[in-house]
Amino acid sequence: xxxxxxxxxxxxxxxxxxxxxxxxxxxxxxxxxxxxxxxxxxxxxxxxxxxxxxxxxxxxxxxxxxxxxxxxxxxxxxxxxxxxxxxxxxxxxxxxxxxxxxxxxxxxxxxxxxxxxxxxxxxxxxxxxxxxxxxxxxxxxxxxxxxxxxxxxxxxxxxxxxxxxxxxxxxxxxxxxxxxxxxxxxxxxxxxxxxxxxxxxxxxxxxxxxxxxxxxxxxxxxxxxxxxxxxxxxxxxxxxxxxxxxxxxxxxxxxxxxxxxxxxxxxxxxxxxxxxxxxxxxxxxxxxxxxxxxxxxxxxxxxxxxxxxxxxxxxxxxxxxxxxxxxxxxxxxxxxxxxxxxxxxxxxxxxxxxxxxxxxxxxxxxxxxxxxxxxxxxxxxxxxxxxxxxxxxxxxxxxxxxxxxxxxxxxxxxxxxxxxxxxxxxxxxxxxxxxxxxxxxxxxxxxxxxxxxxxxxxxxxxxxxxxxxxxxxxxxxxxxxxxxxxxxxxxxxxxxxxxxxxxxxxxxxxxxxxxxxxxxxxxxxxxxxxxxxxxxxxxxxxxxxxxxxxxxxxxxxxxxxxxxxxxxxxxxxxxxxxxxxxxxxxxxxxxxxxxxxxxxxxxxxxxxxxxxxxxxxxxxxxxxxxxxxxxxxxxxxxxxxxxxxxxxxxxxxxxxxxxxxxxxxxxxxxxxxxxxxxxxxxxxxxxxxxxxxxxxxxxxxxxxxxxxxxxxxxxxxxxxxxxxxxxxxxxxxxxxxxxxxxxxxxxx
Numbered sequence: 001x002x003x004x005x006x007x008x009x010x011x012x013x014x015x016x017x018x019x020x021x022x023x024x025x026x027x028x029x030x031x032x033x034x035x036x037x038x039x040x041x042x043x044x045x046x047x048x049x050x051x052x053x054x055x056x057x058x059x060x061x062x063x064x065x066x067x068x069x070x071x072x073x074x075x076x077x078x079x080x081x082x083x084x085x086x087x088x089x090x091x092x093x094x095x096x097x098x099x100x101x102x103x104x105x106x107x108x109x110x111x112x113x114x115x116x117x118x119x120x121x122x123x124x125x126x127x128x129x130x131x132x133x134x135x136x137x138x139x140x141x142x143x144x145x146x147x148x149x150x151x152x153x154x155x156x157x158x159x160x161x162x163x164x165x166x167x168x169x170x171x172x173x174x175x176x177x178x179x180x181x182x183x184x185x186x187x188x189x190x191x192x193x194x195x196x197x198x199x200x201x202x203x204x205x206x207x208x209x210x211x212x213x214x215x216x217x218x219x220x221x222x223x224x225x226x227x228x229x230x231x232x233x234x235x236x237x238x239x240x241x242x243x244x245x246x247x248x249x250x251x252x253x254x255x256x257x258x259x260x261x262x263x264x265x266x267x268x269x270x271x272x273x274x275x276x277x278x279x280x281x282x283x284x285x286x287x288x289x290x291x292x293x294x295x296x297x298x299x300x301x302x303x304x305x306x307x308x309x310x311x312x313x314x315x316x317x318x319x320x321x322x323x324x325x326x327x328x329x330x331x332x333x334x335x336x337x338x339x340x341x342x343x344x345x346x347x348x349x350x351x352x353x354x355x356x357x358x359x360x361x362x363x364x365x366x367x368x369x370x371x372x373x374x375x376x377x378x379x380x381x382x383x384x385x386x387x388x389x390x391x392x393x394x395x396x397x398x399x400x401x402x403x404x405x406x407x408x409x410x411x412x413x414x415x416x417x418x419x420x421x422x423x424x425x426x427x428x429x430x431x432x433x434x435x436x437x438x439x440x441x442x443x444x445x446x447x448x449x450x451x452x453x454x455x456x457x458x459x460x461x462x463x464x465x466x467x468x469x470x471x472x473x474x475x476x477x478x479x480x481x482x483x484x485x486x487x488x489x490x491x492x493x494x495x496x497x498x499x500x501x502x503x504x505x506x507x508x509x510x511x512x513x514x515x516x517x518x519x520x521x522x523x524x525x526x527x528x529x530x531x532x533x534x535x536x537x538x539x540x541x542x543x544x545x546x547x548x549x550x551x552x553x554x555x556x557x558x559x560x561x562x563x564x565x566x567x568x569x570x571x572x573x574x575x576x577x578x579x580x581x582x583x584x585x586x587x588x589x590x591x592x593x594x595x596x597x598x599x600x601x602x603x604x605x606x607x608x609x610x611x612x613x614x615x616x617x618x619x620x621x622x623x624x625x626x627x628x629x630x631x632x633x634x635x636x637x638x639x640x641x642x643x644x645x646x647x648x649x650x651x652x653x654x655x656x657x658x659x660x661x662x663x664x665x666x667x668x669x670x671x672x673x674x675x676x677x678x679x680x681x682x683x684x685x686x687x688x689x690x691x692x693x694x695x696x697x698x699x700x701x702x703x704x705x706x707x708x709x710x711x712x713x714x715x716x717x718x719x720x721x722x723x724x725x726x727x728x729x730x731x732x733x734x735x736x737x738x739x740x741x742x743x744x745x746x747x748x
Contacts, residue, residue, distance in 0.1 A: 048506025208350030228465025236294025
């Protein structure tokens with residue numbers, strides 16, 4: 001794979017001649033509108049040419065960065081059309097061999113690869129800026145005949161093993177980022193091979209496909225309204241075993257007709273002098289349609305979007321591996337947005353409710369889950385927007401070791417801007433202070449979740465889908481396959497409306513090619529209307545009315561679809577026909593705890609209780625820190641960065657993995673036996689009494705750098721201080737010193 005070439009820009013528009021006679025507002029608007037029309041269609045011509053050039057490449061992608069091929073999965077025993085590339089750091093950027101690498105898995109959902117490294121301010125860009133080596137897993141437009149989703153997962157596992165072997169000095173396993181449909185692929189990979197992954201970041205990734213809130217995210221009703229997955233099978237058969245990704249892109253565009261049919265083009269037309277390059281830069285990815293094997297797409301629809309079997313650990317691979325998210329012991333970071341109508345927060349986070357009854361279950365399973373919900377960014381913005389890259393993704397990259405060391409539990413990432421001119425004191429790396437605040441499952445439920453009746457409706461759809469798919473295979477599929485030829489399938493793909501929109505408006509069309517010299521003349525004589533021209537205001541008003549009309553149609557359509565879905569599949573008769581029993585039993589089984597796993601948890605818990613008195617001053621320090629901070633149930637990056645410095649100075653023999661394990665063990669000890677854990681501190685300090693006051697001073701500094709303590713934490717600190725300084729009363733007032741991450745001390 002190679003990064004895309006920089007597009008050749010036309011010369012900038014020249015200002016109108018100074019001696020041009022002034023025009024009245026209406027004439028000025030007519031001239032401006034006519035010129036903008038010609039320039040608009042010239043941009044569309046360039047878009048068509050760009051599309052043809054892009055699709056003619058062997059490995060088309062939109063990576064902004066240079067890349068070197070590391071592995072080609074077409075050479076594996078189970079070949080697939082995937083490849084692993086190493087991102088070449090741009091000039092002036094240095095990566096560290098000791099920092100864990102980042103691996104980005106892009107979605108294969110109709111578009112080509114590269115969106116995770118689309119520009120400088122991107123997921124790859126911020127990881128490189130933080131000093132991490134970066135890799136990218138992309139794919140070719142054509143699938144290898146016969147490849148399956150499981151083959152892709154095996155190739156991705158081989159890629160991660162290769163990355164690990166290339167970075168033996170890295171302090172931790174690779175961070176794996178999965179965008180959109182690359183997110184569920186990443187979670188499946190981590191569940192099947194938990195030993196290969198470090199922290200997992202899933203951005204805008206659907207994982208619980210039935211979940212949602214009424215009146216929002218109508219895409220989840222599509223399977224029921226189309227009668228299940230038989231239409232996917234028909235589309236694959238019409239493609240001679242190939243599913244055209246352009247159909248997926250068309251589905252996305254149909255969700256927002258005002259943007260698809262008007263706003264996107266109008267924005268270009270109204271700002272054609274300044275908007276062209278941004279528009280073309282995005283269209284090179286949006287129009288880069290790729291193909292999937294029909295079997296791959298059928299597996300996705302049957303098991304995920306209609307079947308919703310992933311979040312409840314119902315999928316078992318051909319190798320007998322059950323894909324259970326609970327096997328992932330590294331942190332899982334979920335980034336989603338209320339403005340995302342393709343993967344709304346309930347679909348991104350609902351899997352947590354499918355797997356766990358309480359946060360205690362999460363902790364007992366040794367799992368750390370972090371989520372961050374954006375207020376309004378759209379689906380693509382989660383992994384395309386520069387503002388998200390410079391905020392959420394940058395902070396995750398800068399604090400990935402901190403996240404990896406969080407004790408088991410459920411946390412929400414809260415990012416607070418550093419005030420202008422505010423002192424970071426070396427404790428804050430980026431422009432935001434990151435705080436991970438403990439949450440309960442009620443916080444996830446408040447975001448939105450299905451009730452039992454909604455679950456029954458979607459379960460009825462899943463049953464109907466199986467029936468209709470079976471009927472199609474028995475009665476229609478043989479006829480369709482007999483009529484389709486590879487030539488007819490290729491013709492159908494080339495005639496797809498989305499492809500024609502690019503092909504017809506390009507230099508391939510002689511009528512369109514004549515636009516280039518005309519547009520060149522217009523740019524030399526450009527006369528934009530004055531910003532206060534009243535006819536521009538009229539134009540904006542007309543545009544707003546068109547958008548309002550299309551939005552009203554969308555809302556009417558979506559409301560009708562939702563009402564139809566609930567009326568049809570909520571019918572007791574329909575549910576009975578589909579074989580659903582009229583009982584209180586949930587229609588979708590929730591996975592129980594395997595006896596072996598439960599026994600292992602009990603054994604680990606008992607071992608922790610036996611080890612309360614084992615360790616030394618280092619363990620006492622960590623335990624005391626956790627005990628004091630536990631009432632807040634929150635962790636601050638400033639405290640962790642100070643701890644990292646202390647580890648570098650006083651515990652150089654302690655790797656990040658050892659540091660993480662020590663924190664987890666001490667956290668669980670305090671959680672299980674708080675009183676006994678504190679009582680055992682004296683035993684841990686025994687023999688190091690002379691060093692205990694210094695350790696207490698360091699402890700107070702770590703606590704102070706994260707901000708004022710709550711009253712209960714202050715009480716606990718006094719309790720701990722009485723153990724570390726046995727000669728002083730527990731309530732002795734004593735000014736604490738705030739340590740600087742950069743070194744030295746500052747008066748508090």
